[in-house]
Amino acid sequence: MTTRSFVMLLCAAIAALPAASARAQAGADPAPVPPGEQTVVPPATPPTDPTGAPAPEVNDRAAYDNASREYQAHPDTDSAEALAVAASKIGAHREAAEHFAIALSLKPGMDASRRARLQTLLKAEKAHVATVLVKLSTDAKASILVDGIDVGTYPLKLPLYLDPGEHTFAVVAEEKRFVSVRVGVPADKSVTVTMHEAPADAKVASSEKPIWPAVVLGSLGGAALAVGIGTVAASFSRESEAEELGAEIGTCDLVALSPACLELSSVVSERNTLRNASTIAFISSGVFAAATIGYLFIPQAKETPAQGAPPAAVEWMVAPAVASDHVGVVVFGAF
Template identity: 30%
Template sequence: MRRPLLSPITAVLLLLSCAAPARAEPLPRRPPPTGPEQEMLDEAKRLVDQGRIADARDIHLTLWRLTRSASDAFRVGMLSFRLREFPMAAEFLSIYFDMVGTPEAPRIWVPPGFKEGYELARANFAEARRHVGALEVRVSEAGAAVLVDGRQVGASPLPRPVYVAPGQHRVGAQRAGQRVEEPVAVDAGGERTVWLVLRRAEAEAAARPPTGKPAAAQPRPARDPALRWWTVGGLAAASAALAVVGGVSVAEANDAAGERDAAFVRARWEVFRCRPGLPACDAYAEADGRARTFTALSAGAFIGAGLAAGGAVAAGFLLAPEAKVGVGAVGTAPGAALSFAW
């Protein structure tokens, strides 16, 4: 069967539809700056004109945190390059490149003269890259906080490398209470890939006892026999020394009491009433004071000796090795025996 021919009008319409270019979607464009943002931009420009590059960079860094715009990332990177802070320059210029694309295929709306600024940023990035190292951090789990030298640089997976000064660095990740950290060294212009594995599943499995089996009791640390004997011996020696002091004090108290009684008898025969300055009365007062002092000292010494002796006995029991239960034929129950190791 012969296929019908297309009409001339249909053919013309088909040609026109093929020749007409497809209308491209408008590229996203940054909203106009608000009043406060425009004031900050004007202030940053004034600071640049005055040569206060660091202050101007800080203003653009604040704007970047507020707007996340490519133009602020560009200015932070370029001003950081002028300050020779190469890690920050490389970081923000790489962010700028990811956001704007290329002059041939821009991802956002770009102003006239964009290509010249882009090429200058590329040249500055290449120069900054010669002075810094790049760390490509890969984490086993998504959503983990990635830290470099204690500073959080983002969440895994990171969209771009982390640029750092050459030398030794600490690279870590943490998530849900699990953390891993590794030391990493990188040279100027070099690049390292760091693999971090968060072993959360293994850690939880190790913390749980096996199914159907009771958890094994944690072994207690062995008690040092020397500690026991030093403690018991020290307390026993203190008790003995205090007992000796008590005995000597009792003897001294008895002698002083005898002298006091003799002085009292003399005072009764020599004078009608004791008063200071009389030999017999002074001897009585001095002997009475000594008797009271040594009596109190002997009482305290004996009490201390008793407490030290009790402490020695308590230490002997508390610091004794634990009883070991063995199999035997001695004991109240058949086949059970207790053996104590000292």
């Protein structure tokens, strides 16, 4: 063997040493654990639901589904108890409490030991939910709604078992209306929710006035103005006629009036009557105009009758009052 061949063989042997060492370590037994020490294997993380709570076992969920179908098909004490137990295992405490209570109510004559056991189970579930009694301020045939869901007809045979938190209570009755309320209920507590009848709606007089009174008043004012103008014109005509007769007659004998003097006296009397009538007509026209403006621009007071009292009837009328010594408007009616 030449020197060159020996060197090449030595290099190949050196290159093979790391691979051989790795194969030896892979095939060797693991290093012994020193006395007093143990190898810790981390436990598997249980599956969780979206809220982070451990998810119920698949078998418990299947048992709950089967119990629910059985109760819907045959709602008796046994199926209600089975559904309550299954609901408790999956953490449905509200449903568990509800069906434990149903199981107790469906068989009042059950043996004492079973009743005591169901009561104990119900008490354990009530620690997780709120027990709610619903009462109405006045008796009525009505449906009770919780968060928009009909939970039964009043009076409810059993208490309501609700998850802790706020809930909206409403009542739907045929002839009465009740005020809806939102109430916060805590766990492991009994709460009584009293629903009060809604008060009768207060009737408020409308702030908008009818237009017909203003039309009537305005029409009367216009008619009075027209009468005033007509009577003034007629009085001027009689005035001219009286002046012409007076110029023709000259002086009248007051002891024995001539026919011409009697005619003059009649014309003067008519003139005076027309003047008085025109004055009354103009005054009436002004009064009606003032009444129209007042009605249109003076605000109408709002009146709210007492609760439960019928609204007061408002009836009124405006009429002119004309006499020999005065003129005006009379307003009368019931308020």
